[in-house]
Amino acid sequence: MRHYFLGMAAEYTDGRWFKHLFTMGRRRDLDALKHFLAKKYNGEAVLCKNGRSALTLALKEYFKTGDKIIVNGFTCYAVYEAVKAAGLKPVFADISREDLNFDYDKLEKHGDAKGIIVQNTLGNPVDIKRIEKFANEHGMTIIEDLAHCAGIRYADKREAGTVGVASVLSFGKDKSIDTVSGGAVVFRTGAGENGESTEQDTQKFSGMAPSKGPRPSDHLRARFYPMFGALCRTLTYVKLGGGLMRVLVKIHWVEKSADSKLDLERRPSKFEAKLVLRQLKDLRRTGEPALREFCFVRDRAEVLKKLQKKGYYFGGLWYEKPVSPARYYQKVHFPEDECPNAVYVAEHILNLPTYYTRKDLKKAREIIKEYKEEGNE
Ligand SMILES: *Cc1c(COP(=O)(O)O)cnc(C)c1O
Numbered sequence: 001m002r003h004y005f006l007g008m009a010a011e012y013t014d015g016r017w018f019k020h021l022f023t024m025g026r027r028r029d030l031d032a033l034k035h036f037l038a039k040k041y042n043g044e045a046v047l048c049k050n051g052r053s054a055l056t057l058a059l060k061e062y063f064k065t066g067d068k069i070i071v072n073g074f075t076c077y078a079v080y081e082a083v084k085a086a087g088l089k090p091v092f093a094d095i096s097r098e099d100l101n102f103d104y105d106k107l108e109k110h111g112d113a114k115g116i117i118v119q120n121t122l123g124n125p126v127d128i129k130r131i132e133k134f135a136n137e138h139g140m141t142i143i144e145d146l147a148h149c150a151g152i153r154y155a156d157k158r159e160a161g162t163v164g165v166a167s168v169l170s171f172g173k174d175k176s177i178d179t180v181s182g183g184a185v186v187f188r189t190g191a192g193e194n195g196e197s198t199e200q201d202t203q204k205f206s207g208m209a210p211s212k213g214p215r216p217s218d219h220l221r222a223r224f225y226p227m228f229g230a231l232c233r234t235l236t237y238v239k240l241g242g243g244l245m246r247v248l249v250k251i252h253w254v255e256k257s258a259d260s261k262l263d264l265e266r267r268p269s270k271f272e273a274k275l276v277l278r279q280l281k282d283l284r285r286t287g288e289p290a291l292r293e294f295c296f297v298r299d300r301a302e303v304l305k306k307l308q309k310k311g312y313y314f315g316g317l318w319y320e321k322p323v324s325p326a327r328y329y330q331k332v333h334f335p336e337d338e339c340p341n342a343v344y345v346a347e348h349i350l351n352l353p354t355y356y357t358r359k360d361l362k363k364a365r366e367i368i369k370e371y372k373e374e375g376n377e
Helices: 016-022 027-040 051-062 077-085 104-110 128-137 199-208 216-238 241-250 270-286 300-309 326-332 340-348 361-369
Strands: 043-048 068-072 089-093 115-118 141-145 166-170 183-188 293-296 349-352
Touching: 016 216, 027 043, 027 183, 027 270, 043 051, 043 199, 051 077, 051 115, 051 141, 051 166, 051 183, 068 077, 068 104, 077 089, 077 326, 089 104, 104 128, 115 128, 128 141, 216 241, 293 340, 300 349, 300 361, 340 349, 349 361
Parallel strands: 068 089, 068 115, 115 141, 141 166
Antiparallel strands: 043 183, 166 183, 293 349
């Protein structure tokens, strides 16, 4: 089947693409976002071009070249890229089929790692107490990656992003905060009086902040993607949307998320900072980030084909390979023997897109039901 490779900005419905196109940002929006993040996650915030650049900064700060870092065995290539860029050694740990987070029993054999990246896959919280105990026992440092999970809470009510030494956010396409691109890292400081940052901390981390604005081409791509997405979605009714999106990618007017370049010198656009801040505030109000519901099916290609026939657009699987997207998978040398669950999940997972309502999904669920693998709801 023809597998759509892009989300087509499907979250930007109801004219959100229009607002995105015309939101004007100022320098003070960057400052406002920085301060909001610093306060929310209790530390010093640095705004970055994307999540992987933010993660690289975090890793460089806390680890030495060659240190082993435990990475969830079901993840995005961006994470792998950041670990490598920081000069560290990624160690993939197998996952549990229940929540797509670490299989805790299998973590033990990676006790020689110096750090662990907690990703709360698809918004499912890890057993944070267990991770903390494991990390403490082995003198390991925890970094929280909030790309999937900004706004969620762990079982003990602490919010994700308030536990590790640093929290990394991505504002990329389809992330829990989505302004097409951008990222940030909050370094937990708190050595000063009343757990606040010291003057030294503030100086150190503002010195680390990227000073250059985004490349004009990246800025324009971030600006126009939701509009192009809306146009392509409309054109799918006459079967032209997929073709147009492919052309837009070919001429580089749209960039696939995974191809975003790691760049430690550039910050996000000002209008993105403004939009991120709005989304963060909404997150606080609802306290309910959109999670991706998932299930496992056999013959996934066939299921997707059936769904497409019924007019559903289920593209953008998270994830189609243990480290996705597929076109980067070979580079990773993923230890498939050690991570059978991750391999199984990548082959069978289906995510229910968050842009459909419960009612919309009713027929889709009926189609999926016939293909469901045993042992999951
Ligand atoms: C997407 C993603 C990131 C960061 O992605 P960028 O495209 O660099 O913003 C980090 N971690 C996970 C788990 C992700 O899915």
